[in-house]
Amino acid sequence: MDVISSTFQLFIFPGFLFFILLSFLFEWVDRKLYAAMQRRIGPLYTGPLGLLQPIADFIKLIKKEDLTPKYSDKKIFNSVPLLMCALMLTVMLILPVAGESGVISFTGDVIFAIAAMTLFCILIFLAGFSSMSPYPLLGAERAVLLLLGFEIPLMLSIAGCCIASGSIEVSAIVSWQASHGWNIFGPQLLGFAIFLVAIQAELERIPFDIPDAEQEIVAGWMTEYSGRKLALIRMARNLELVFMSALAATLYLGGPMGLAPHWAEGIAFPVYFLLKTVAILLILTIIRGIFARVRIDQMVAFAWRYLIPLSFLQVALTLIWRLI
């Protein structure tokens, strides 16, 4: 019985299948809202309201011819998309969906999450570098520049949460918020803002879509990928979007916990999780809709001149708050 329930948790809910379907849903929400902000309609004819559009894209790419450029480093080039998907699906399991803790939970899983984010950037660099083609190389270089700028504020804002609750375990942070109030109400509000800006950069979305700026460098580090490798990369990026918004909801909005009668917790908690995560996604998409791309020098200056001092200030505020 225990084996069956843990297999169910790992593969179906809240495991791989749930997160993959969620990633398709997120892409749809993202595209629809982005289109609405430009007074367009967005995907409409594929399924009801275009809901199946991401799935159609995925199937089409899976079925297309799989090209490997002649001069690419074939081993790395072919394995990066798989590694990206595997990394994202693994790190997803620490997210609490139906209770205080996720499928796997251990002391220090917050650090595991941070490490996975950094590793994802390194995989992007490898993807661009192994293509051995000018545009992917430029894109990879820019991705690493983005990593140098925004990884530190991201880590410091997460550190603020950890200091406030006195733990580096996701489930402990969630249960601390359940008894002390959400992190966003308090000194973490600044950290929440920094976190949102930093994940926007980590996800390479519009104000910071420098690594895959279409008008400048074709498709950045993804330029040489086609067919099922591109499908896997797109899926990994959607999973990253789900992961980042779910992490924001977990760290700042109390995770899946909320008011519910004891007998309805099994249904209410996943619903709360979805509501909070989609709320974060809407904020991210609105940011994407109202900004234009910044230049590289503006991005670096913004990260190092404003975001990093602000995140240090936020950690200091949290420490003072805790001492009082």
Next chain:
Amino acid sequence: MGVQRWAMGRSPWVLHFNTGSCNGCDIEVVATLTPRYDIERFGIFLKGSPRHADVLMVTGPITRQVKDRLIRVYEQMAEPKFVVAVGSCCISGGVFSNCGKGACYNVYAGLDSLLPVDAYVPGCPPKPEAIIDGITKLVKKIKEEK
């Protein structure tokens, strides 16, 4: 095969290639992205990389200079791939056909002399509605034949 055909018809990603056009057709192609026409309703994206694209949309007269590049871009695309010729210049040479005596010295007679063309969108320039209609006809063709 059914699922593949459905998915293929639902998300044709387009690569726009300008072979030396006067920018008339190009503006109309880009106009299909605007809120008024919104080509994303059909799941169509304008992509920058030939590796990502399914449909090669060619505008402008095919000059001898651009022929090699056009064929290289076509070969970089992954199968299954389709070609759409947009505008009179691309279909037949347009105003450049028969300049001088007989065939023109620097412009090919049409895109179909070089690549297998799946859909033609006539006009100088064609309206955005006509381009969308051309792509939907191509989609219909994908669904019925391939």
